[in-house]
Amino acid sequence: AVVFSSSLSRLSHFTILGFYELVNFKGILLPGLLLIYLWTVAGNLTIIMLVTFCQSLYSPMYFFLGHLSCCDLLLTTVIVPLMLDSIVREVTITFVGCLTQFYLFGSLAATECFILSVMSYDRYLAICQPLHYSSAMNLKRCFHLAFWCWVLAFMLMLLTAVQVGRLKFCGPNVIDHFFCDLAPLLQLSCSDTAFVEAENLIGGLPASILPLAFITATYIIILRAILRIPSSTGKQKAFYTCSSHLTVVCVYYGSLIVAYLFLSKGHSLSLNKVLSLLYTVLTPLLNPVIYSLRSKEIKRALFFVFTFIYIIATYISIFIAILKIKSTMARKKAFSTCSSHLTVFCTYYGTMISLYVTPSGRQSVKVNKTLSLLYSVVTPLLNPIIYSFRSAEIRKALASIIFRKTGNKKVYNN
Structure with a gap:
């Protein structure tokens, strides 16, 4: 049933359908997505803890990696719990709650774009201007860059969120998606959405397109600098320092491009949902895995931590056994x-x-x-x-x- 807020002709709540088409597979879908979510939380928390407490990871690259992991952790937490709930039962969310989820998701996605662009600048300085790297990327500048990544993203997304909040929703109130994305909200609105769509397009330029252009230009310069290195060992070492970040950029922007540029309203909603999973669930899962596999420093830190935890857990078991004697x-x-x-x-x-x-x-x-x-x-x-x-x-x-x-x-x- 459609619920109205009498005087404002606005729905008081929305119903999230989620993956209702796959209701017969919820016995597989629910534990699978829950396992992915738990692995994502554990992986990103591990990266944050390592970057915070391990001195060997006290460098600008890992400082920004910590912010990227924090962003991924928050983004997946904003989306996945509601998605899991929608698999089990019919989920109802208030208009304010839906608008809040949309704002947080958009802000965190934009923050990730900005952080990835700052990380590409860090790699550019490390490879192309190594003598000036320490002075150019000092701790104060790193804090400033990270601060503005978060602030600018949340400020830019606020404009779109305010415009969406002013729209009227007369009915129906069913969102055929697993979270409150912009496209399904605009489809449900009974107002003229042309201005909101134009504002979102203009706002998306500095939040996603410009960072992508900056990253592309940065890596063109980096690759040219690498090709000038005479020794093959030097080339491999220089490329290895930016390979993890480049892989993350390709995964993140690749999923966004597929989801938002190659899909139109003519495609099935089920395909939209699957592709939305790429950047809401898969990317936050892969980021810590990519950096863990390709970074020697993180692998050493992980080995140290897991060995320490294993020995502590072993001795706890031993002491419990001794006390039983x-x-x-x-x-x-x-x-x-x-x-x-x-x-x-x-x-x-x-x-x-x-x-x-x-x-x-x-x-x-x-x-x-x-x-x-x-x-x-x-x-x-x-x-x-x-x-x-x-x-x-x-x-x-x-x-x-x-x-x-x-x-x-x-x-x-x-």
């Missing part, structure tokens, strides 16, 4: 079998965390050098000493060798 002597013996490894683990990871996780601004170069000495010199020295003192088997083996060499036939007893 009733005999005190048996508990001591069980704990003694892993005490050497635990001591080495605490020494090694303690220095690594202090050096690579603590923000660089909080400690001096002298402290960094001292901590580097701990895991590069002191830890390799301590490891055999710790195992020698705490392992009865190693003490017996050492004693056996020493007494054998001195001709002593006495048996070493612990």
